Amino acid sequence: MKRIILLVVILCLLLMVFAGCSNSTTARILYFWENGTHVTVEPLRSEDISLLGSKTSFSIAELSDIGASVGDIVSIRFGREVLDSFPSQITVTRWSVVERRE
Numbered sequence: 001m002k003r004i005i006l007l008v009v010i011l012c013l014l015l016m017v018f019a020g021c022s023n024s025t026t027a028r029i030l031y032f033w034e035n036g037t038h039v040t041v042e043p044l045r046s047e048d049i050s051l052l053g054s055k056t057s058f059s060i061a062e063l064s065d066i067g068a069s070v071g072d073i074v075s076i077r078f079g080r081e082v083l084d085s086f087p088s089q090i091t092v093t094r095w096s097v098v099e100r101r102e
Contacts, residue, residue, distance in 0.1 A: 023051070023077070023078055023079075023080065024075065024076065024077045024078070025043050025044075025045060025048040025052070025075075025076055025078075026043070026044050026045065026048075026073060026074070026075050026076075026098060027041035027042055027043045027044055027048075027056070027073070027074060027076060028041060028042045028044060028071065028072070028073055028074075029041050029068055029069065029070050029071060029072050029073075029074060030042055030055065030070065031070055032070070033057075036060075037059060037060060037061040038057055038058065038059050038060065038061075039057065039058060039060055039068075040055055040056070040057045040087055041055070041056055041057075041058075041074065041076070042054065042055055043056065044073070051082065052082060052088050052090065053086065053087060053088045054087075055086070055087035055088070056082075056087050056088040056089065056090055057087045057088070057089050057090075058076070058078065058089065058090050058091065058092040059091075059092075060092070060095070063092060063094070063095055066095060066096055066097050067097070068095075068097050069100070069101060070101070071101030072097050072098075072099065072100055072101050073097070073098045073099040074095050074096065074097055074098060075095065075096050075097075075098050076090075076092050076094070076095045077092065077093050077094040077095070078090040078091060078092045078093065079091045079093065
């Protein structure tokens with residue numbers, strides 16, 4: 001019984017650690033650059049602007065092609081590290097289109 005309780009506690013701790021290893025935000029695509037392998041976006045939520053700044057860029061070379069265009073709203077999941085530059089730079093692990101530009 002003690003082993004089961006210990007295992008449950010360890011699993012819960014691991015879940016809490018890994019759940020805090022990434023962030024997500026919703027942003028509007030401003031432009032693509034570097035032959036379409038990078039994108040610059042504008043975060044839409046004020047708390048994300050305080051973390052990322054008014055603009056942030058990331059590589060999409062290793063991500064799946066979601067058919068995103070300038071003006072589309074995208075959801076992005078990124079690692080904890082934010083390079084303090086202008087625009088800020090992040091490493092995105094996943095992205096998807098939330099709303100297409102009309």
